[in-house]
Amino acid sequence: MRHWRSLAAAVAVASCAACGGYTVPPQHVTGAQTAIAAARGGGADADPQAALHLKLAEEQYSGARNMMSKGSDKQADLMFLQSQADAQLAQSLARKSTATAETQQTVEQIRMLMQTSTPRQ
Amino acid sequence: MNRLGRSYGYAGITTLTALLLMGCGSTKAAAPQELVDARAAYNRAASGPASQYNPSDLHVAKTSLDRAEQWYAQDPGAPETRTQSYLALRRAQIASAQGETGLAIAQRDQAERALVQAQAQALAQTRADLDQARAQLAESQRNGSAADERAMAVLERQAGAHREARGEVITLPGSLLFQTGKSELSQTARARLDSVAVALKGTDKKIVVEGYTDDTGTDAVNLPLSEARASEVRSYLISRGVPEANIMARGFGPTRPIASNKTVEGRATNRRVEIVVPNSGAAEPMPEDKPQKKQPSQQKP
Numbered sequence: 187m188r189h190w191r192s193l194a195a196a197v198a199v200a201s202c203a204a205c206g207g208y209t210v211p212p213q214h215v216t217g218a219q220t221a222i223a224a225a226r227g228g229g230a231d232a233d234p235q236a237a238l239h240l241k242l243a244e245e246q247y248s249g250a251r252n253m254m255s256k257g258s259d260k261q262a263d264l265m266f267l268q269s270q271a272d273a274q275l276a277q278s279l280a281r282k283s284t285a286t287a288e289t290q291q292t293v294e295q296i297r298m299l300m301q302t303s304t305p306r307q
Numbered sequence: 308m309n310r311l312g313r314s315y316g317y318a319g320i321t322t323l324t325a326l327l328l329m330g331c332g333s334t335k336a337a338a339p340q341e342l343v344d345a346r347a348a349y350n351r352a353a354s355g356p357a358s359q360y361n362p363s364d365l366h367v368a369k370t371s372l373d374r375a376e377q378w379y380a381q382d383p384g385a386p387e388t389r390t391q392s393y394l395a396l397r398r399a400q401i402a403s404a405q406g407e408t409g410l411a412i413a414q415r416d417q418a419e420r421a422l423v424q425a426q427a428q429a430l431a432q433t434r435a436d437l438d439q440a441r442a443q444l445a446e447s448q449r450n451g452s453a454a455d456e457r458a459m460a461v462l463e464r465q466a467g468a469h470r471e472a473r474g475e476v477i478t479l480p481g482s483l484l485f486q487t488g489k490s491e492l493s494q495t496a497r498a499r500l501d502s503v504a505v506a507l508k509g510t511d512k513k514i515v516v517e518g519y520t521d522d523t524g525t526d527a528v529n530l531p532l533s534e535a536r537a538s539e540v541r542s543y544l545i546s547r548g549v550p551e552a553n554i555m556a557r558g559f560g561p562t563r564p565i566a567s568n569k570t571v572e573g574r575a576t577n578r579r580v581e582i583v584v585p586n587s588g589a590a591e592p593m594p595e596d597k598p599q600k601k602q603p604s605q606q607k608p
Contacts, residue, residue: 264390271397278404285411292418299425 208259210250214266218247221273228280236279243272336383341392345372348399357402360409364402371395451511459510459584468506474585477503481520481578485536492539500540503582504547507554510584514554516541517581521574522561534558540580 222243230236246269253262349372352358357365375391382388459468459475468475484496492500507514518537520529537556545551566573 261386264386268390268393268397271394271401275397275401275404278401278408282404282408282411285408285415289411289415289418292415292422296418296422296425299422299429 208263210254210259210263210266214263214270215250218243218250218266218269218273221270221277222247225273225276225280228277229284230276230280233280233283236276236283239272239276239279243269243276246272338379338383339389339392341389341396342375342379345375345392345395345399348396348403352399352402352406355403355406356410357406359406360413361402361405364398364405368395368398368402371398468582468584472586474512474583476584477582479540479580479582480575481536481580482575484540484580492543496540497543500543501547504544504549507544507549507582507584511553512584514544514549515583515585516544516554516556517583518556518558519563519577519579519581520561521577522564522568523574526560530558530560532558533560536580540582544582 222240225236225240225243230240246265250262250265250269253259253265349368352365352368371391372395375388375395378385378388378391459470463469463475468477470476479496479499483499484492516537518533518535518540520533522529534556535558537558541554541556544554561568561577564573564577565579566576568574568577
């Protein structure tokens with residue numbers, strides 16, 4: 187999962203003649219920001235898998251910002267897209283964790299109700 | 308143009324052709340690991356609950372994977388290829404997670420329906436048990452009422468009680484029970500009260516012992532005297548087995564005369580103790596009730 191770093195390095199090494207004229211689409215930046223905020227607000231921190239991808243998203247976002255400051259907008263754009271994808275995955279994993287926990291809680295309630303019910307003699 | 312120009316041209320064409328042939332003959336670059344992972348992740352998602360619960364997310368994942376494959380076909384080593392493969396991997400993983408969420412929600416809804424049903428069954432069972440308990444209580448009360456009726460009959464037969472609107476009343480003349488001005492029971496009184504106690508032990512009703520005097524003397528004397536006599540009778544009945552919680556004593560002094568206080572006989576009649584066993588639902592006897600005159604009961608519910 188961490189080979190995004192090697193991916194980022196490969197992106198940075200490749201020289202692109204057209205890179206000088208490239209501008210990061212603003213919606214890619216805000217898309218990543220929004221997705222990270224949504225993941226955090228959705229409780230991604232509470233689930234280990236979700237927290238991992240949230241952290242990945244934040245690191246990629248920071249890396250993309252760094253790329254932009256150095257003028258590597260094309261590479262930054264790709265990292266923003268990856269950041270958004272990881273944040274969206276973190277949010278999905280958090281939702282899955284919550285739904286699974288609710289299901290288990292309901293099943294437990296049924297089990298307890300069955301235990302306390304006295305059979306008719 | 309000239310022989311030199313044609314030579315360079317032929318060399319260039321030859322080189323270019325050789326390069327092309329080299330390109331055709333060489334093996335394609337291996338797919339980046341991200342693309343390999345994306346393909347596997349998509350297959351897992353497609354064979355999991357996503358196809359049923361989140362087909363739209365699965366479609367997005369497929370589109371993303373196709374885009375990555377196109378990039379790989381065009382330029383296997385391009386950074387864009389790796390990025391598109393990375394995105395395809397994430398979207399397949401999102402589709403899987405969403406599918407599993409949909410499955411968990413469906414299972415939760417099913418469990419909630421089962422819980423509601425189980426709660427309804429438990430409630431129905433509780434109601435059935437309650438109905439059964441009520442039926443048993445009603446049966447017990449009916450049996451209790453029959454027992455009360457038998458006790459009242461015994462009171463009338465053995466203790467000389469008479470039935471009034473307020474209930475069964477045993478009137479004990481004061482001269483039988485006490486010496487004038489005294490509240491200690493006589494031997495004759497005790498014997499009479501023994502039979503009364505036997506009859507009263509058969510009922511669970513609340514019994515009231517009421518003490519009365521004639522109008523000779525002051526209320527300051529008569530009220531305490533009547534109360535003391537009622538208490539004496541009560542205490543004796545308790546000592547003979549009547550439950551203490553079921554019997555109380557009250558003194559009314561010269562109030563509620565049942566005869567004229569202008570004659571010796573009348574005053575003797577008014578000096579009495581009454582033991583009242585109320586009817587079911589009847590309130591405690593009211594001061595204005597006049598049992599001997601057969602007035603309709605004005606008791607409040």
